[in-house]
Amino acid sequence: MEKLQYGIGLMPDLSTHGHGIDQLIYFLHGFMLLLFVGWGIFLAYTLIRFRARAGHKANYESLKSKLPKYAEVAVVAFEVFLLVGLSMPVWNSYKSDPPDEKEALRVRVVGQQFAWYIHYAGEDKKFGRTDSKLISDFNPLGIDSKDPASEDDFYSLRNFNLPVGKPIIAEITSKDVIHSFGVPVLRVKQDATPGITVPIWFTAKETGEFEIICSQLCGIGHSTMGGKVHVQKPEDFKKWWDEQERPYKKSTASL
Ligand SMILES: [Cu+2]
Structure with a gap:
């Protein structure tokens, strides 16, 4: 038995069904990394762009009205895609394929x-x-x-x-x-x-x-x-x- 290597990323997959699960986990984490970096850049930008300066007053209202409605719809649509387009097929291919009772x-x-x-x-x-x-x-x-x-x-x-x-x-x-x-x-x-x-x-x-x-x-x-x-x-x-x-x-x- 070789010693398992635990490095960056997922543990080794020693199952016959794990490939789709791993792909999904990597995709989601890649996507979250993108979000994290994107929001981080945006935060840094706003901190510099709207920093406190003499003579400037905080404005709490303007962003509210500028957020387009379709942004919310896009978020929901993407979450539906993650669930129905990616997660459910992985789950379905696992759950719909039980082994032969006689073999198992x-x-x-x-x-x-x-x-x-x-x-x-x-x-x-x-x-x-x-x-x-x-x-x-x-x-x-x-x-x-x-x-x-x-x-x-x-x-x-x-x-x-x-x-x-x-x-x-x-x-x-x-x-x-x-x-x-x-x-x-x-x-x-x-x-x-x-x-x-x-x-x-x-x-x-x-x-x-x-x-x-x-x-x-x-x-x-x-x-x-x-x-x-x-x-x-x-x-x-x-x-x-x-x-x-x-x-x-x-x-x-x-x-
Ligand atoms: Cu327990």
Whole structure:
């Protein structure tokens, strides 16, 4: 794994869907830079041109009447262009292209103050039933051990292992307050809201260890609500997967 270079600009994009998002961010920042420079020059001009001089009185009225009406219309039109012309196509191309369910690895990502749990469905690809009433220190996700689908389920805390090149569908939710699941290098950011599950998807292009952050101020420990994405080669991921303990597995001895 090469060390990531964090220089000027965006973090490296290691996702397959991030290109349009990056282009939009660069365009908007370029545009804001233009505005900043333009207004800066205008401010400097007015400071010099209308500086206090003996015999001159301040005039508060004249600018009001001189601002042409079409300037306001132009601002609104440009904002509509940004939204409809640039943002919406990027959003649409991402949201209208979910990966094939059969191909993808589906996980649940559950936020809580102040950590992320990753719930894997196991070989049956079915998540065991969850119920908030079953949540305890020993069962942080409230997984119902009586549901047969939970037998091969397992979860990890703060560590999200996934295979490189495989589409991932992550169902984002929260146990307590609103968090936001963010993985900057995978161009992933989604609010985690209690009672609501929102699926997102992405495919990692390179192996490595990358940061998970909470992108929504969620309480006193918000800044510590991190984690790691471990993008692994398929064979390494398989090895990791096989090594995971299945806490809800009924031991054959008790049957
Ligand atoms: Cu949070």
